[in-house]
Amino acid sequence: MAVLPIRIMGDPVLHAPASPVGEVDDEVRQLVADMFETMDAAPGVGLAAPQVGVGLRIYTYSYEDDEGAPWRGVIVNPELWMRPLEPGEPDPEEESEGCLSVPGERFPLRRSDSVMVTGTDLDGAPVRIEVDGWRARIMQHEFDHLDGVLYIDRLSGADAKTMQKVARKRGWGRPGLSWMPGVDDLDA
Incomplete structure (x- = not known):
């Protein structure tokens, strides 16, 4: 497994619809293993x-609730x-979220409190998840x-203007920018 660089807003792959996965092969399994490693780092x-x-x-x-119960997949x-x-x-205390592709920033965003997600796992078995609260926000x-939508694309008003200023100040919004978890100090 390897930690992969995380793309920052402006990279074209973040702003285009992703393609369906055809066959889940060893390459896809390795990608998922690397994604878990990167997410954790x-x-x-x-x-x-x-x-x-x-x-x-x-x-x-991957999320642990207040009781420490793991939820990962x-x-x-x-x-x-x-x-x-x-x-x-949105309530800034309860509904703020961040994004690894917009590192270090958090903004309040209204999301649905309850979702259902279906798909498959790496073995092709059906997956059906019904969650609410923070888990629904993650989904x-x-x-x-x-x-191809970043959460900041959903901001409006003062938060959208603030995010535009942050992006300009940090030089974001153009192709080729990334950061490496565990290596790059984003607070420097």
């Missing part, structure tokens, strides 16, 4: 294949269904990556 709670430069419909996730060719969004402004965030 970052550290993150999810990682989509486009974030490591591979335009395939795969994402990994991979979904190949996922489909997402979600409960309609509740109206109103929506990673699924967005497979459609």
